[in-house]
Amino acid sequence: MSLSRISRKLDLSITTVSRALGGHSDVSSATRARVEAEALRIDYRPHEGARRLRRGRADAVGLILPTGIGRFDDPFFLRLLSAVGPALAEAGLDLLVSSAPPGDAELAAYRHMVEGRKVDAFLLARMRVRDARVDYLQNAAVPFVAHGRSSSKRPYAFVDTDGTQVVAQATSRLIGFGHRSIAFLAASGDLSFSIARESGWRQALTEAGLIATAIFQAEPTEAGGFDAMHALLCSVAPGDLQVSAVVCATDRMAVGVLHALAETGLRAGRDISVIGFDDHAFSTHTAPPLTTIAQPIEAAGRRMVAMLTQILAGADPETLFEIMSAQLIARASDGPAAEQSRIETTKGQTL
Amino acid sequence: MSLSRISRKLDLSITTVSRALGGHSDVSSATRARVEAEALRIDYRPHEGARRLRRGRADAVGLILPTGIGRFDDPFFLRLLSAVGPALAEAGLDLLVSSAPPGDAELAAYRHMVEGRKVDAFLLARMRVRDARVDYLQNAAVPFVAHGRSSSKRPYAFVDTDGTQVVAQATSRLIGFGHRSIAFLAASGDLSFSIARESGWRQALTEAGLIATAIFQAEPTEAGGFDAMHALLCSVAPGDLQVSAVVCATDRMAVGVLHALAETGLRAGRDISVIGFDDHAFSTHTAPPLTTIAQPIEAAGRRMVAMLTQILAGADPETLFEIMSAQLIARASDGPAAEQSRIETTKGQTL
DNA sequence: TTGAAAGCGTTACCAA
């Protein structure tokens, strides 16, 4: 009842009003001005539903939060969301959010949005190496942009952080500090970002002629990091473990590691070095402040939206990608190996 | 083209198919069975836009994240989102998310959703004492359920945590520990939850015959907590400040406080007691592990959705509310005042 | 128990 209201008021056809507002060229500028003035006056907004019905698209994009252990309250998603929100709004796109644990329920959530034509496209995050979402969406020919890569046969649009490169750099820093036995604490769950970071660690070690065997795995949460480090410290038979530094797949894990260390009386940054990844807000305030890697989540979010609009405008998703570099933030949780004893020694001293 | 597809296939009218699927009684069970079978076969889903247009409602609810300093990556929202997501899905409601900094842009975001008939209702969080969102929505007659209260003249539906009661309890615990000078670190920005918690602190102090003057304010973030505590420690002229415990409005602030303390060589839990609020995942792993208060965010989210569906079904929002109790989680950042010196003394010792 | 028809607000095609 809205276009028609303007049309009646101005004694124009609905068609003309629609075209005037739609910015079509075949409207006299006088008419356009009148229409625009009236639209402004009554604060006209097109009815979304009607528009969708007619145009056959939703002008909305979906984002499904992976819930489940360790994922449901990760600051990563909030940062992504708040960057993506305004960018989408500017592009005239709505954001439909849902949440589901990875697996069947997750796929069902995607299907729900697709089949109800609720969205035109998706934003994916937390890619898994084998990612069923990619297969489904590619199959269903639903456009999407991902944050992170996975091993799909067909390429897709993505933005990613160069985790490999920067973790290699961080690991080299540790090597430069004199560390010779550097562990990597990986995230469980087939998460791509962890794999990439791990290979940076491996790469730096290999290049330095060191062996990359000290790899552990845990949930990408504080609890996961704590448990893993705790187990490591407990399991050590004197003279066995020689790890003097730990590179963690995420800041949250690093927080747990720091805790486990402190509990055993070990001082991160002196007795053992710890490096995280993400540079979340709390990482400045851990004890000691965490040396970590800042990745441009907000910029990535905006870039993802830009890609999405291109794809929606007809661009080929297979050619769209960007790999962003991350930056090491040196704080106090790592340091020279010189001052450090091997774990078992220190343990013997402090326990 | 979908109802019609079924209707053609089964040689029925679109009307009948619609009614069969809509669960109306005036369809023969035989017909209904045929329709349902076919719908299942082709995996029919009604077109949202069409439905909206016809029904005049969106079957969607909006949630606008308050961005801006200290808010954009608060775990609170993620926990709320992930609870609310499945609950809404079950109720057949979509969730539209956007983000905006409090102020004009925020109101514009609400207006945008309302006027585009994108949503039928809103979920509000982080209520402010004087909250323009409430005024706007009440005026526009758009239903909503809030997490938290504000000082509006007309009542509205809300779920809230009883911050007052539980903070009073926490403060009493501190008093029981022998603390006599207990500070409250409030969140800036007119945030209701902070006011409520503050009054719990004040109440406990007053009841114990102590004065409630040591109140400080900061952004509800790690950095805010750090800066406030840091300033407090620095500003202290020997013999001036006698604070031996700090109750923080949020866990994030408490993390910053812990950091500032550690930096000065003070040990939380011994030299000074710190209590947080929220029991976020990282609070188990701070140094020392944070004594805090767990509020039922997920349960609150689900309850909010339940209220929303009631309101959408015609219930009166003014009668709908629930105040949930929170629970003190004792960890290691607080303790007996006996072992503690006053700040200036300790400072003198350690600096 | 079923069907025909109208209409929700919009856009697009075609004709004037």
Add this chain to the structure above:
DNA sequence: TTGGTAACGCTTTCAA
């Protein structure tokens, strides 16, 4: 440059 008309897919009278 403008307007009439149809159509998007659905629900809801009203009639049969």
